[in-house]
Each structure stands twice: as structure tokens, then as C-alpha cells.
Amino acid sequence: MAPRVLVVEDNPVNLELVAALLESEGCGVIPAETADASLRLAAEERPDLIVMDIQLPGMSGHDATRRLKADPATAGIPVVALTAHAMRGEEARAHEAGFDAFLTKPVDTHAFRAALHRFLGDPRERPAVR
Numbered sequence: 001m002a003p004r005v006l007v008v009e010d011n012p013v014n015l016e017l018v019a020a021l022l023e024s025e026g027c028g029v030i031p032a033e034t035a036d037a038s039l040r041l042a043a044e045e046r047p048d049l050i051v052m053d054i055q056l057p058g059m060s061g062h063d064a065t066r067r068l069k070a071d072p073a074t075a076g077i078p079v080v081a082l083t084a085h086a087m088r089g090e091e092a093r094a095h096e097a098g099f100d101a102f103l104t105k106p107v108d109t110h111a112f113r114a115a116l117h118r119f120l121g122d123p124r125e126r127p128a129v130r
């Protein structure tokens, strides 16, 4: 089975871009537009990876990731931060919240693929069916 990635992004254009990148890498995509939805979907679907926007309406990506990492059911799922804030200190704050990796927007496709390979393995070495 292809790896499934939960994408938490409130901007539809960014969501579409990230989903297209993931699909080109052979991943299935589970979309969520809010942090609340992401917590529910992470527990129900147990994705292989979560890509989380930090700036979300309502609960932030930081708080959602803290909750995911505090719940034994979801703590083992790697979470990659995606943020438009490339400010000094932002990466350290993301790591404190429990993110496993940190990427900035606009999405650098090379860095994005490298993160996917780090957490999911190289798709060329992945069996088509498992």
C-alpha cells in the first residue's frame, strides 16, 4: 500500500500544490483544513506522515502538533512543519512544539522530496504493493 500523508493546510492553492507533489511521489493524500480536523483524522486514519501548516485558523499548527505528540495513539507519526514565517527562532519554536522537520513556504520541491524520503523511504525502493 502506498504511504498516506495527512496534509493540514487552510490555503487551497498550497494544499493543491502539496497534494500534487505527494501524489507525484506515489503517496496518498488525506486533506485537512483545520487543526481540529487534523487531530481527528490523525487518530482515525493513522497516516504515515503529517505535513502541517503552522498558521491555521483557530488552533495553530504548534498546538495541534503538541497534542499529537502528547497522545500515544499519534505520537509516533512524524510531523513536518510548513510555514511562511522564515523568521529567526521560528525553527527552534517548531522543534519545541514537537515537529520532526521544518520547511518554509514557498515550497522548495527538492527539500520537500528530501523530507519525504527521510520519513517514508525512497519511493523507487518502495514495493508497489505491500
Ligand code: MN
Residues within 6 Å of the ligand: 009, 010, 011, 053, 054, 055, 056, 057
Ligand atoms: Mn495557513
